[in-house]
Amino acid sequence: MSAVIKAEHISYTYPGDEDTPPVQALRDVSLEIEEGSFTAILGHNGCGKSTLAKVLCMILEPDEGTLEVYGRDMTAEDATDEDVFNARRNVGMVFQNPDNQLVATIVEEDVAFGCENLGVAPADIRRRVDEALATVGMTEYARHATHRLSGGQKQRVAIAGVLAMRRRCIIFDESTAMLDPKGRREVMDTICRLNREEGITVIHITHYMNEATLADRVVVMSEGGIIMDGTPREVFSRVSELRAAELDVPQTTELLWGLKNAGWDVAVDIFDADECAREIARALERGGHGNT
Amino acid sequence: MKADIAFGQYCEGNSFLHRLDPRWKIIFTIFYIVTIFLAKNIFAFALLLLSAVLLALSSRIKPSILIRGMKPLLFIIAFTAIINIFWLKGERLLVDFWIIHIYLEGIINALLIVTRVLLLVVGTSVILSYTTTPIALTDGIERLLSPLAKIKLPVHEFSMMMTIALRFIPTLIEETDKIMSAQKARGADFSTGSIIKRAKALVPILVPLFVSAFRRAEELALAMECRCYTGGEGRTRMNVLHSSWRDALMAGLLCVLCAGVIVLNRLGFVYNLSM
Amino acid sequence: MGTLEVKDLSYTYGKGAPYEIKALDSVNLVFEAGRITGLIGHTGSGKSTLVQMLNGLMKPDSGKVLLDGVDIWEKPKEIRNIRFRVGLVMQYPEYQLFDESAEKDIAFGPRNMGMSEDEVKEAVREAARFAGLDESLLKKSPFDLSGGQKRRAALAGVIAMRPEVLVLDEPAAGLDPGARREILGRIKKYQRESGTAVIIVSHSMEDMAMYCDTVAVMDHGRLMMTGTPAEVFSRSQELFAAGLDVPQITKVAASLKKCGVDIGLDVYTVGYALERLLPLGGKGE
Structure with a gap:
C-alpha cells in the first residue's frame, strides 16, 4: 500500500488582524493516508479538523512541515502552481454546505463542470458524467434543477462532480453536518460504497460518532493536535478520554462501559445494537461476574 | 415554491423548439421581434397570430403555463388598451357621450397593440425562455459573442457570472424568505409606518442577507478552485452546440413569415396601425 | 403561563395547482405550560409548517391555533403581539x-x-x-x-x-456534541425556571429522548402519535415505517428481548437501560 497523502509536522496559524489575535489551528500534526483507506477525522468544532482538511487539499499552505501528495512534495521550494493543480486533480473535496458548492443550475451540467475545467474532450465528459451520476444513484435526476434537490441529493451531485474528474481520493469536510437523517444516510451509504467498491480513498471529517464507526481508522483531534489514532474499536473504547475531548461515544459503547464499570465482564468496543445485546446476554449467562 | 414563480421559466421538454441550437434561437427571437414590429395591418397580425399559435403548439407547453406567464403583463396591456380607446382620434366616431369620445380607429388600434404585446410575450417566451435552459442561453450568448473575446472583452467571465447568478437567485430568494420570517418572529414590522421607518426595517434583513451572500461567494470560490477552475482558457464544454436541419428549417419558416408580413402589409385598405 | 393548542389545523401548499401538497391535515395537539414537547418527523412531514403556524407566521387554511384558549387569528391586525408571546427560534x-x-x-x-x-x-x-x-x-x-x-x-x-411559549426549530443542528449538550441543557434549564411551554423540533431521537417530556410524531401532514418518550419509542416498528429512527439504546433493548433478556421496549436513555440491567447482573451471582 502506498501513501496518498503524507503530512509531517504540519502547523498552521490563522493570521489575526487588528481586532482578532492570530489563532494557531494546527500544532505539529503528522498523518499518513494509505491508498484505498477510509479514515474518519473526529473532533469538536474548532479543534482544527477543518483546517487540516484545507491543508490536505492545498487550499491553505502550512506554516511549517511538509505535505506530500502522491509522492510529490507540495511544500518544497520548487513546487509550482502546476504541481498544486496536478495534485488537485487527484484529491477532491466535498464541502459542508451543499448549496455553496454547486455551480450550475442543471445537475449534469454541474457534474461536468470540473471535467470542463480540465479540458476533457466533450464526448469523454458525457461518458464520465453519466458514469459518475450512476455511481451516486442520481441518473434519473440528470436534467433536474440543482436548487430543487434535497440536501442529501445535492451532496451526491457534488460527489459525482468529484468522481467525474477521476479523483482517487476524496476529502469530505463535514459534508453530512447540515443534512437531515435521511440525507446523512444517503451520503454515508455513497461514501462507503465508493470506498469498498471503487477503491476510492476517503477522508471523512465529522463529529457524528456513528459515522466514524463505519471507517477503518479514526483519528481524533483536539486543540489542533491528534490525540488518538486507531481502529474505531480501539478509539471508542477510550470513553473517558473522548469525553474529555468534548465528544460522545455511541450509545452501545456508553451502555457497555457503564456495565463494565459496575464490574460486568463485557467488551466495550461494540457499535451494533444486535451485537451489543448478544454481548450483554452472554455476560448474564456467565453469571454476570458482577458486583464482586 | 415562491422561488419558482420569480424564476426558472424553463419548461422541461424535447420538442422541436427545445432542440434548436440556442445560438440560433437568440437570432430567431430577435428576427421574430423585428417581424412583429414590421406588421402594420390586421392581415399581417392575423398571420403572426397564427404563427404564434403554431409555435406555442409545437413547443408542447401547456397553455395554462403560457397564460400564467402573461398575467404580470395584464396591467400594461389594459393600460395601453384604455389609452388607445379613449384618446385616439379617428374618423368613425362610435360613442359620443359627455367627455368620452370613442372612435373605431381607437378600438382597432388598441386591439392591434394588445396583440402585438401578446405576440412579443408569447414569441420570445416560447422560442427562448420556456424552451431553453438558462445555462444553454448563457452558453449561446457566450458563443455568439465569442468574437468579442478577441478584442479583450471578458465574454467568458460574463457568462460565468450569469451562470452563477442564475444558480444562486433561487437560493437567495429562499434565504430572504427565511430571514424575513426570523425577524418577523422577533416583531419586525415591514408594512407599517413612514417610508424612512420602512427603509430602516429592511436593515435586519439586508445585513444578514449580505453577510450570507459573501460567505456563500467565498465558499463557492473555494469549491470552484478545488474543482480546478482557472478561467475560460483551456476549458472544454460537455454540450457542444451544433446547428442541425431543424435550425435551417426554422430559419426558412421565419423568412417565409417575414415575407408574408411584408406582403400583407400592402393590403392596406382596411386599417393601418398608427403606432 | 401560556398553553398553546392547535385544533383541526390544515394547510395545503399551491392550492388548486397540479402540484398541491397537503402539508397539514387536521392536526390536533396541546402544548402545555411547563413541559418540553418534542416534535419529530422526517423532512416534508409538515412539522416545519406547523411550527410557522404556532406564532402566526403562516395562517392555516382551516382550524385554529389557540393561545390560552383564544384564537391567535381572532384579531389579525394584532398578530405581531402573538409573535412576542410565542417566541420562535428558527433553524x-x-x-x-x-x-x-x-x-x-x-x-x-x-x-x-x-x-x-x-x-x-x-x-x-x-x-x-x-x-x-x-x-x-x-x-x-x-x-x-x-x-x-x-x-x-x-x-x-x-x-x-x-x-409564554418557546418554539425551537432544530436548535442543535450542525453543532458538535459538546455544544449540543450545552444549548439543549440551557433550554431545559430555562424551561424549568420560567415554567413556559417549550416545543423543540429535532431529527435527533437521542436528544428528544434526553430532553423532552412529551413527544409528538408527524408523518405526511398528520399527527401519527403522541405520548411520553417511553410510550413513543416503544413503538419502534411504526416509527421505522414512517422513515424515522429510534435511539440506538432502544434498538439494543429490542434486540435483548430477542436474546431472552427482557428489560422492556420502553428504554430510551442509556441511564435508564443501566438502571434496568444492573439488578439483573446482581441476580446472576
Whole structure:
C-alpha cells in the first residue's frame, strides 16, 4: 500500500488582524493516508479538523512541515502552481454546505463542470458524467434543477462532480453536518460504497460518532493536535478520554462501559445494537461476574 | 415554491423548439421581434397570430403555463388598451357621450397593440425562455459573442457570472424568505409606518442577507478552485452546440413569415396601425 | 403561563395547482405550560409548517391555533403581539444576526415590543444569562462570535422577549456534541425556571429522548402519535415505517428481548437501560 497523502509536522496559524489575535489551528500534526483507506477525522468544532482538511487539499499552505501528495512534495521550494493543480486533480473535496458548492443550475451540467475545467474532450465528459451520476444513484435526476434537490441529493451531485474528474481520493469536510437523517444516510451509504467498491480513498471529517464507526481508522483531534489514532474499536473504547475531548461515544459503547464499570465482564468496543445485546446476554449467562 | 414563480421559466421538454441550437434561437427571437414590429395591418397580425399559435403548439407547453406567464403583463396591456380607446382620434366616431369620445380607429388600434404585446410575450417566451435552459442561453450568448473575446472583452467571465447568478437567485430568494420570517418572529414590522421607518426595517434583513451572500461567494470560490477552475482558457464544454436541419428549417419558416408580413402589409385598405 | 393548542389545523401548499401538497391535515395537539414537547418527523412531514403556524407566521387554511384558549387569528391586525408571546427560534438562527453588537441584536425583539430602555437592559441581561452568553461577549459584534456563541446569542434574542411559549426549530443542528449538550441543557434549564411551554423540533431521537417530556410524531401532514418518550419509542416498528429512527439504546433493548433478556421496549436513555440491567447482573451471582 502506498501513501496518498503524507503530512509531517504540519502547523498552521490563522493570521489575526487588528481586532482578532492570530489563532494557531494546527500544532505539529503528522498523518499518513494509505491508498484505498477510509479514515474518519473526529473532533469538536474548532479543534482544527477543518483546517487540516484545507491543508490536505492545498487550499491553505502550512506554516511549517511538509505535505506530500502522491509522492510529490507540495511544500518544497520548487513546487509550482502546476504541481498544486496536478495534485488537485487527484484529491477532491466535498464541502459542508451543499448549496455553496454547486455551480450550475442543471445537475449534469454541474457534474461536468470540473471535467470542463480540465479540458476533457466533450464526448469523454458525457461518458464520465453519466458514469459518475450512476455511481451516486442520481441518473434519473440528470436534467433536474440543482436548487430543487434535497440536501442529501445535492451532496451526491457534488460527489459525482468529484468522481467525474477521476479523483482517487476524496476529502469530505463535514459534508453530512447540515443534512437531515435521511440525507446523512444517503451520503454515508455513497461514501462507503465508493470506498469498498471503487477503491476510492476517503477522508471523512465529522463529529457524528456513528459515522466514524463505519471507517477503518479514526483519528481524533483536539486543540489542533491528534490525540488518538486507531481502529474505531480501539478509539471508542477510550470513553473517558473522548469525553474529555468534548465528544460522545455511541450509545452501545456508553451502555457497555457503564456495565463494565459496575464490574460486568463485557467488551466495550461494540457499535451494533444486535451485537451489543448478544454481548450483554452472554455476560448474564456467565453469571454476570458482577458486583464482586 | 415562491422561488419558482420569480424564476426558472424553463419548461422541461424535447420538442422541436427545445432542440434548436440556442445560438440560433437568440437570432430567431430577435428576427421574430423585428417581424412583429414590421406588421402594420390586421392581415399581417392575423398571420403572426397564427404563427404564434403554431409555435406555442409545437413547443408542447401547456397553455395554462403560457397564460400564467402573461398575467404580470395584464396591467400594461389594459393600460395601453384604455389609452388607445379613449384618446385616439379617428374618423368613425362610435360613442359620443359627455367627455368620452370613442372612435373605431381607437378600438382597432388598441386591439392591434394588445396583440402585438401578446405576440412579443408569447414569441420570445416560447422560442427562448420556456424552451431553453438558462445555462444553454448563457452558453449561446457566450458563443455568439465569442468574437468579442478577441478584442479583450471578458465574454467568458460574463457568462460565468450569469451562470452563477442564475444558480444562486433561487437560493437567495429562499434565504430572504427565511430571514424575513426570523425577524418577523422577533416583531419586525415591514408594512407599517413612514417610508424612512420602512427603509430602516429592511436593515435586519439586508445585513444578514449580505453577510450570507459573501460567505456563500467565498465558499463557492473555494469549491470552484478545488474543482480546478482557472478561467475560460483551456476549458472544454460537455454540450457542444451544433446547428442541425431543424435550425435551417426554422430559419426558412421565419423568412417565409417575414415575407408574408411584408406582403400583407400592402393590403392596406382596411386599417393601418398608427403606432 | 401560556398553553398553546392547535385544533383541526390544515394547510395545503399551491392550492388548486397540479402540484398541491397537503402539508397539514387536521392536526390536533396541546402544548402545555411547563413541559418540553418534542416534535419529530422526517423532512416534508409538515412539522416545519406547523411550527410557522404556532406564532402566526403562516395562517392555516382551516382550524385554529389557540393561545390560552383564544384564537391567535381572532384579531389579525394584532398578530405581531402573538409573535412576542410565542417566541420562535428558527433553524440556524445565527443567520438572522445583524446588529453591531450582540447586546443590540438581542435587544431587537424587546425594542420592537416597546419595552422601556431599563426593561430592555434587564431583559437582555437575563436572556444572555439563560443562553449562557458571557457579559464580555455582549459588546462584541455578533459576527465575531464563534458558531456556538452565535447560536446562543440568537436564542437569547428570542428569550429576551419573555415569551409564554418557546418554539425551537432544530436548535442543535450542525453543532458538535459538546455544544449540543450545552444549548439543549440551557433550554431545559430555562424551561424549568420560567415554567413556559417549550416545543423543540429535532431529527435527533437521542436528544428528544434526553430532553423532552412529551413527544409528538408527524408523518405526511398528520399527527401519527403522541405520548411520553417511553410510550413513543416503544413503538419502534411504526416509527421505522414512517422513515424515522429510534435511539440506538432502544434498538439494543429490542434486540435483548430477542436474546431472552427482557428489560422492556420502553428504554430510551442509556441511564435508564443501566438502571434496568444492573439488578439483573446482581441476580446472576
